[in-house]
Amino acid sequence: MRGSEREAEFVDFVRAHRSDLVRTAVLLCAGDEAYAEDLVQTTLTKLYLAWAKVRRADRPLAYARTSLTNAFFDERRRAHRRRETSTGEDWALDSAVLDDDRSLRQVVLAALGQLGPRQRAVVVLRHWHDLDVIETARILGCSEGTVKSQNARALAHLRAVLGPERLLVAGEA
Incomplete structure (x- = not known):
């Protein structure tokens, strides 16, 4: 070429x-x-x-x-x-974003910042990009079990920080 x-x-x-x-x-x-x-x-x-x-x-x-x-x-x-x-x-951020959305965004990003790098990567790949466990494990170069355990720990931490109702709202956005 x-x-x-x-x-x-x-x-x-x-x-x-x-x-x-x-x-x-x-x-x-x-x-x-x-x-x-x-x-x-x-x-x-x-x-x-x-x-x-x-x-x-x-x-x-x-x-x-x-x-x-x-x-x-x-x-x-x-x-x-x-x-x-x-x-x-x-x-x-789009200038039309409401203050509530900005506030929620900052809270979610701060909560993500409290996760370790691997847990954060698992959450982003699994829940933002909606990749399955197998593809996430391939990208991260780890086992499927590691992806599952890191995801479970990360979501537990996010639930504790954000509260279950806020995590649900953030996940819908």
Whole structure:
């Protein structure tokens, strides 16, 4: 494949799926949008470098989500990671969102932030992306039993923090 065709194909993929990757990264990062953007950029760079392999994958978006999740874990493992913090407006929210929705969003993101990285990844993949246990285990590189136990622990913690009625409302959104 010629370079220009390869680049055009990659650009089309990014245009189609970048917002999905950013939303996933924001959840993985418990609302830290600057950190999420950095993760997406790191992931897209890696995908671009491996595009020949990615484009041959049965499901390139699943490949990208796996890469994003791995980038998240890699960053969490770094002992001396330095990040800038954003003090700007919450650009990821639509301006028409009600204050109650913003409040609920902040509460849910704070609760996600209290989970460990693996539990947070399990919750995002299982409940945000509605992936089954098998696919979640494949993305995380762990057993199905680990996914089930991490999910159970994470949901128990979220129920304790959010309360069962708020968790139900957040899950419906």
